[in-house]
Amino acid sequence: MIIGIGVDVVDIARLQATLQRTPKLRERVFTDAERGLPAASLAARFAAKEAVAKALxxxxGLAHREAEITAGPHGRPVLAVSGRAAEVAAELGVRRWHVSLSHDGGLAIAYVIAEG
Structure with missing residues (x-):
């Protein structure tokens, strides 16, 4: 059963400019595993973090770092939540996450489905 769905779109250049203007933002928003990725991948992950919040x-009380997107088998994105995001997901009965990331034409998009 679908508990929630979230989608978000991010302008890659705008996120890149924001991260250059405010370097500490990278640490507040992205996990250690995410920080070194290229701008397009960071934008897709930022969109996924926003989509997680929408799905919940x-x-x-949610923090962006509570949603981490890593590459799983064959490069498929894997979403893990922690902290407040994990608490809310458990309260809602979320047992599995589905995430899709894409970027092209200067935009990044993410879809997140919370399944129970």
């Missing part, structure tokens, strides 16, 4: 109903 945007409850207060």
């Amino acid at each position: 109903g945007a409850p207060p």
Whole structure:
């Protein structure tokens, strides 16, 4: 059963400019495993973090670093949540996450489905 769905779009150049202007933002938003990725991949992950919040109903107290997107087998994105995001997911009955990332034409997009 689908518990929630989230989608978000990020302008890659805008995120890159923001990260250059505010270097500490990279540490606040991205996990250690994500920080070294190229701008397009960071934008897709930022979109995924926003999509996670939407799939959970945007409850207060979520932090971007509580959603981490890594590359799984064959490069397929894998989503793991922690902290408040994990608490809310458990309360809602989320047992599995589905995530899709893409970037082209200066935009990055992410879809997230929370399944229970």
